[in-house]
Amino acid sequence: MSQHSQAKRAARKKREKKAANAAASRRTGTPFVAHAQLVDDAGALVAAGGLHGEEWVMVVAGRALDGIDSPGLLIAMLKHTAARCESEGRATTLRLSPLLEQAAAAEAAEGGHTLEAxxxxxxxxxxxxxEKKRAASAAAVPDPKLH
Structure with a gap:
């Protein structure tokens, strides 16, 4: 079996396990436990992140994004959302629980990095x-001069 095939098989198994865990937690009514909150100056909740069963989840505008298998990725996504708000002139504050910070720091350490790095x-x-997505999108748009 080639390395590519092994990688695809491992990724498929990981996805199947994740889907089974998510389905089980939905069936059993596992609660969402918040570990991060992004709020604006008015105190309105912009986004949140937390655990739903064993899966990290980000919630934006009342909608849960697909489960995130990385606490570091959850923090990065929340920080990006905060930066987008700031660029639109909307000041925000991000609050993280110690559990989320510790989980992300442990994940970073496994890769030989500090949390900030x-x-x-x-x-x-x-x-x-x-950028790749923007470039592909621009390349897919037909040139009106050619038609």
Missing amino acids: WLALLETERAEHA
Whole structure:
């Protein structure tokens, strides 16, 4: 079996396990336990993050995003959301629970990074992915001069 096939198989098994865990937690009514809150100056909740069973979840505008398997990624996503709000002139405050910070720091340490370095790396990856997506989108738009 090739390395590519092994990687695809491992990724599929991970997705299936994650889906089974998520379905089980929905069936058993596992509560959402908040571990992060992003609030604006008026005190309105902009976004939140927490655990739903064994899965990290981010909630924005009352909608839960697909489970996130990384506490560091959850923090990075919340920080990006805060930065977007700030760029629109909306001041925000991000509050993290000690459990979330510890889990993210442990995850970063596994990769040989500090939490700050790990979050910077995740933001760099997000920016690169967004740029590739923009470039692909621009390339997909037909040139009106050709028609």
